[in-house]
Amino acid sequence: MKKVILLVSLAKRGSVGKKVPVTVRELASEIKTSPQTVLRLLREMEKEGLIERAVRGRRTFIEVTPKGASFLKSLCDEISRALSTGVVIGEVVSGLGEGAYYVKQYAPLIREYLGFDPYPGTLNVRVLFPKTVFDALCNVRPVLIPGFIKEGRTFGDVKAYRVRIDGVEGAIVIPSRTIHPPKIAEIIAPVKLREKLKLKDGDRVRVEVVE
Numbered sequence: 001m002k003k004v005i006l007l008v009s010l011a012k013r014g015s016v017g018k019k020v021p022v023t024v025r026e027l028a029s030e031i032k033t034s035p036q037t038v039l040r041l042l043r044e045m046e047k048e049g050l051i052e053r054a055v056r057g058r059r060t061f062i063e064v065t066p067k068g069a070s071f072l073k074s075l076c077d078e079i080s081r082a083l084s085t086g087v088v089i090g091e092v093v094s095g096l097g098e099g100a101y102y103v104k105q106y107a108p109l110i111r112e113y114l115g116f117d118p119y120p121g122t123l124n125v126r127v128l129f130p131k132t133v134f135d136a137l138c139n140v141r142p143v144l145i146p147g148f149i150k151e152g153r154t155f156g157d158v159k160a161y162r163v164r165i166d167g168v169e170g171a172i173v174i175p176s177r178t179i180h181p182p183k184i185a186e187i188i189a190p191v192k193l194r195e196k197l198k199l200k201d202g203d204r205v206r207v208e209v210v211e
Helices: 002-012 024-031 035-047 066-083 099-114 133-137
Strands: 020-022 051-056 059-064 087-093 123-129 143-145 148-150 153-155 158-165 168-175 184-188 204-209
Touching: 002 024, 002 035, 002 059, 002 066, 020 024, 024 035, 035 051, 059 066, 087 133, 087 184, 099 143, 099 153, 099 158, 099 184, 123 204, 133 168, 158 184
Parallel strands: none
Antiparallel strands: 020 059, 051 059, 087 123, 087 204, 123 184, 143 158, 148 153, 158 168, 158 204, 168 184
16 A cells, blocks of 8 residues: 555656656655665665656655556546546535525426426535535436526526435435536435434435436
């Protein structure tokens, strides 16, 4: 594990594809180990072809090799797949009170595209795992609820992802034009989830994506 942390530390210093100056003491402090351990790890990593070292006078220069960079990319890909589990862990928070208005406007389309009459409101969940809602939903095809114009006002498309929370079916809804990955998951359902599941602000919940 420390070897991986050390390799990440070197990459963060800009050493991928070029040699950068380092000190063993700085590396040891950064990964919270002894200088002796860092020296041992560097020797092992050099032997494995993950890094190259060069000593110039009293300075040591280290480069993360293509093999080392490839290892980091593979690790990043594996972590991304591990996080894309279709599960959101979060805590219940209060919204701004706008959910009820928008759910009422989209209610006929929600009934048509998702097959249930939504309670006029949303359960708001602050995402704790993974990093954003999109990380949990990136491999799931959404149900696209088309936008419309009502009384001169334009309501945009909405992406809906079917979910299950403590046995209750519902959906996470996200405006299609959202620019930033949301940290708050807005969940609609046929029932008032707070009452049905006896939830209050701060309660931890597990939301499963239903494909």
